[in-house]
Amino acid sequence: MNIQIIAIGKLKEKYLKQGIDEYLKRLSSYAKVDIIELPDEKAPEQISPQEMELIKNKEGERILAKIPTDAYVIALAIEGKMKSSEEFAHSIDKLATYGKSKIAFLIGGSLGLSKEVMKRADEALSFSKMTFPHQLMRLILLEQIYRAFRIMRGEPYHK
């Protein structure tokens, strides 16, 4: 399986980088995982809704340009559908069964994902009603993808 994580913003924190590298290493026996990091737009402190849309659209264009045409697209969004880890594992397994071997996960910047990006997404996945920093979201997503593969293969994982 080919997995892309397309994310806005540069990963700055060393401790997150270490965690991400660890999960990329663990995942390497299950899937090819690539992280595509895209530059964010600088947003002023005070921002109008119109300016916010403009910034989201600019970042969105960058994301859209990176999505492979044949990828199944999962946008990470607070208002998306929540799943248990088992349900998530099952949905990944189902995609593979139906020949969808390329999955692109999208993570927005501090303003979130644009409407155009959400339109391109095949599904929106929520990790809870809480807002996580986009850099931390990468690590949480990788852990859940790793967990999903362990569940799919019937291998032990932490409950």
Ligand SMILES: C[S@@+](CC[C@H](N)C(=O)[O-])C[C@H]1O[C@@H](n2cnc3c(N)ncnc32)[C@H](O)[C@@H]1O
């Ligand atoms: C700091 S959040 C953006 C917050 C923004 N106000 C919004 O409502 O989308 C940055 C990105 O992290 C991801 N994210 C943060 N919390 C999330 C959650 N609970 N579930 C799914 N994705 C989340 C989303 O992709 C989001 O675009």
